[in-house]
Amino acid sequence: MEVDYWSRLLLFVILIGLSAFFSGSETALFSLSELEKRRLQEGGTPGGKRVLELLARPRLLLTTILIGNTLVNVSAATLAALLTSDLVAAHGFSRTWAVIIQVGVVTLVLLVFSEVTPKILALQRSERFAVVAATVLRPIIWLLFPVAGPIEAMSRQLERIFGVKEGEFALSEAELRALIDVGEEEGALEADEREMIHSIFEFGKTHAREIMVPRIDMVCIERSASIRELVELIKSCGHTRIPVYEGTVDNIIGIIHAKDLLPYLGREEQEVDLARIARPPMFVPESKLIDELLREFQKQRSHMAIVVDEYGGTAGLVTLEDVIEEIVGEIQDEYDRELPLYQELDDGSYLMDAKIDLDEVNEVLGVELPTEEDYESLGGFIFHLTGQVPREGDRIQYGDLEFIVEKVQRNRIVTVKVRRKEAEASNS
Structure with a gap:
């Protein structure tokens, strides 16, 4: 037993x-x-x-x-x-x-x-x-x-x-993003690595119009200008590539590289047709996705493209650096003197460049300002709210936010002060 x-x-x-x-x-x-x-x-x-x-x-x-x-x-x-x-x-x-x-x-x-x-x-x-x-x-x-x-x-x-197909399983973008966030929390990824990977996900969804330098901020030169004027322009703006137009900025005929002016140094008074020095411009539509734009830059060995709107007019310009910055963040060399797009003031309000993207405004302020196809920047949002060109000192109310137009230049909003109403009340 x-x-x-x-x-x-x-x-x-x-x-x-x-x-x-x-x-x-x-x-x-x-x-x-x-x-x-x-x-x-x-x-x-x-x-x-x-x-x-x-x-x-x-x-x-x-x-x-x-x-x-x-x-x-x-x-x-x-x-x-x-x-x-x-x-x-x-x-x-x-x-x-x-x-x-x-x-x-x-x-x-x-x-x-x-x-x-x-x-x-x-x-x-x-x-x-x-x-x-x-x-x-x-x-x-x-x-x-x-x-x-x-x-x-x-x-x-x-x-x-039941209609189940073999091999149908695949990780969605949301699941991959969640894995990346977990990787950062677990210490497998640094914060900047996580941001870079998230930027890659957005890369294929971003259009040229979202990252371009708008027409009003473009530094261009008229075809009839002299070599001396061109040299002075390059020295003052610090850019190495200058678009050349004839008659109007809507008619870009070429792009001059600073190094192409070397043979003319010392002969600035000589009359030269800038169109002869300029290289053929590359044109892309506003709707161009920047991942496609990057491949086109590589294919054409170009660093700058003129962005055109649906009517063929010049909407702005975009550079290879602008595209790369969408992945790695802002690239600034020793000559860049860019001011920050926003800064927090002592009273809790923010002074913002009107060019700042609305998505970044939402992130900084923790709000959800609506974005539309008609506008993508803070300045565009204010134009949308007012329906006219605002004057300096104008105050625009939206929800619990107050926008104060600080500076207007040539019918263009330059800087805006943003503050919450409750913050204003507590300060008073």
Whole structure:
């Protein structure tokens, strides 16, 4: 009797071990990332090949694991009932309490030793566990195929009925963004790396009009100007490429590179047709996506493009640097003297450049100002609200925000002061 008891106990331990193996195998094999699978493939080891072979038929693999796990769990539960029945009877428990104790013990053992613990261990060492599991599972799959095969076929049929397509799974952009944010929180990515990756997601959605230098801010020169005037213009603005127009800025005829003026230094008074020095301009529509624009810059070996509107007029210009800055952020050299687009004042208000993008305004102020196709900047938003050219000192109310026009130049809003009404009330 005692020998029979110990043999049952040994068999129970073996069954629990098998259950743990099946549970761990399921977790290890099906939690392998695409990167880990590729590493196994490139490694070329026999174990890695076995893992990939099994994962090539995921339904059959999962069906086999579940059948095996069910068989050993049922067997373990039955054996546990036999092992505990004599002990429970010896202590004089009623039938009801005997069942409760048996179920409680079996459930606890199966949860701890057959489910939770092996799955956690397999998740932590999924690649190594998967290689071992694949070696053991191959003969088990062959052994259980008479049962697992028909179940796999039924599973396929049900998937067809419910319209589930194989290989349909793919990470969405939102999920990838969430993974990147988690990577920063876990310390795997720096904050600037996270920002750069997020910028890449936006890169293919951004249009040329969103990053261009607007027409009113373009530095251009008339074709009839002299070399001396051109040299002085380059010295004053610091740009190395100057668009040349004839008659009006809507008629850009070329772009002059500063280095092309070297042969004329010392001969500034010589009359030269700037059109002869200028290089052919590159034109792009406002709607041009900047990822396409980058490829066009590379193809044409150009660093500047003139942006035209739907009527063919000049809307602005965009440079290769503008495009790259959308990924890496602002690039400033030792000659750049750009003022910040906004600065916080002592009273809690903000002084903002009217060119600042509304999305950035929303981020800085923590608000949700509406963006439309008609405008994308703070200045455009104020023009939209007023319906006319505002004067310096004009105050525009919008929700709990007050916009004060600080500076207007040639019918163009230059700077705007933005403050919240409650902040104003608290200061007074």
